[in-house]
Amino acid sequence: MATSVPAPAGPVPFKDVENNLDLQATTVPAERSLEEHDDAMLLVSALPIKLAAGTKLKLRCYEGFWLPERFVPAAVAMQRRLVPRPDDVVIASLPKCGTTWLNALAFATMARRSYPPAGADHPLLRLNPHECVPFLDALLAEAGGEARLAALPSPRLMYTHMPHAMLPRGSKKVVYVCREPKDTAVSLWQFRRSAHPEIPFGDTFDSVCDGGSTYGPFWDHVLGYWRASLECPDRVLFLRYEELLRDPGENVRRLARFVGAPFSEAEEEAGVVRGIVELCSLGSLRNMEVNRTGLMDGLGFPRKALFRKGVAGDWANHMTPEMARRMDEVVADKFRDTGITFQ
Ligand code: A3P
Numbered sequence: 001m002a003t004s005v006p007a008p009a010g011p012v013p014f015k016d017v018e019n020n021l022d023l024q025a026t027t028v029p030a031e032r033s034l035e036e037h038d039d040a041m042l043l044v045s046a047l048p049i050k051l052a053a054g055t056k057l058k059l060r061c062y063e064g065f066w067l068p069e070r071f072v073p074a075a076v077a078m079q080r081r082l083v084p085r086p087d088d089v090v091i092a093s094l095p096k097c098g099t100t101w102l103n104a105l106a107f108a109t110m111a112r113r114s115y116p117p118a119g120a121d122h123p124l125l126r127l128n129p130h131e132c133v134p135f136l137d138a139l140l141a142e143a144g145g146e147a148r149l150a151a152l153p154s155p156r157l158m159y160t161h162m163p164h165a166m167l168p169r170g171s172k173k174v175v176y177v178c179r180e181p182k183d184t185a186v187s188l189w190q191f192r193r194s195a196h197p198e199i200p201f202g203d204t205f206d207s208v209c210d211g212g213s214t215y216g217p218f219w220d221h222v223l224g225y226w227r228a229s230l231e232c233p234d235r236v237l238f239l240r241y242e243e244l245l246r247d248p249g250e251n252v253r254r255l256a257r258f259v260g261a262p263f264s265e266a267e268e269e270a271g272v273v274r275g276i277v278e279l280c281s282l283g284s285l286r287n288m289e290v291n292r293t294g295l296m297d298g299l300g301f302p303r304k305a306l307f308r309k310g311v312a313g314d315w316a317n318h319m320t321p322e323m324a325r326r327m328d329e330v331v332a333d334k335f336r337d338t339g340i341t342f343q
Contacts, residue, residue: 164224
């Protein structure tokens with residue numbers, strides 16, 4: 001009698017699944033009809049538009065947030081069609097808040113039984129973290145994206161920059177990472193400079209302060225997840241980049257407990273947490289060939305631009321005291337009485 005081979009338990013590297021994907025054989029969920037596609041296009045063209053500071057990236061204001069124009073259909077798909085699985089885990093963040101790092105840590109933590117962190121064939125040694133964890137915003141904006149997502153074994157690990165209100169209704173496990181806004185603004189500017197070296201910092205800075213930077217206003221983005229984490233701490237885990245820097249091991253443990261896969265005593269004794277932290281450290285990821293060369297799939301920027309200084313407080317090297325004061329005032333004003341501070 002033939003024994004059935006069990007399907008591999010997720011998360012598995014998205015890139016590997018994509019490479020082996022036979023869409024004909026996949027159970028394809030309802031995709032956008034042509035009519036829906038036309039509706040989405042009509043909706044997008046009616047939204048307020050502007051360019052992201054110093055770039056050619058078109059942003060549209062959808063439900064109060066400045067989303068990249070080409071990702072607006074993904075927001076619509078998430079809200080209207082995507083049916084989450086009960087064990088899905090979604091990483092959420094604003095750009096430049098430590099998404100790549102958290103993707104790597106979450107993947108290494110959740111997949112540790114299939115891929116021990118010290119293993120010579122660990123996927124993070126040959127794939128960029130964003131190739132292991134699919135980016136919902138880009139994927140769901142493309143035809144066939146939902147089918148590619150459906151091909152992933154459970155539990156699925158995915159990431160998004162969308163605000164909380166745009167996540168699929170019924171998402172059960174969301175891990176958000178936020179970062180001190182002045183450092184985020186500097187990181188965003190440095191990242192953009194990897195493609196446009198001439199961009200002045202002032203334009204990016206102004207757009208962040210005014211609430212018009214990509215996926216902004218940043219305060220509404222952060223507050224959406226913050227409030228959800230207070231209301232439903234079992235559903236939304238709220239992390240901070242600075243805390244990850246201070247104590248990555250303890251945050252990896254929190255993450256593991258949150259997704260229902262706490263480290264056993266035997267794992268602790270065997271140094272599994274330390275192994276994950278080391279594998280995903282900036283020094284380790286930055287030095288991997290896959291992260292030093294090439295461009296991000298579909299997004300077109302150099303992979304190495306994802307790994308820069310990785311510290312807290314770099315803003316002081318780029319902002320005048322007036323700029324820092326202005327940003328701090330925005331933060332004090334927008335986060336007053338919310339319980340969030342960035343000190
Ligand atoms: P800096 O530009 O301040 O160095 P994102 O992944 O959301 O785009 O965030 C990028 C920021 O995270 C960059 O910050 C980058 O250097 C930092 N980063 C990337 N990988 C990291 C890691 N393994 N550890 C710490 N910081 C990391």
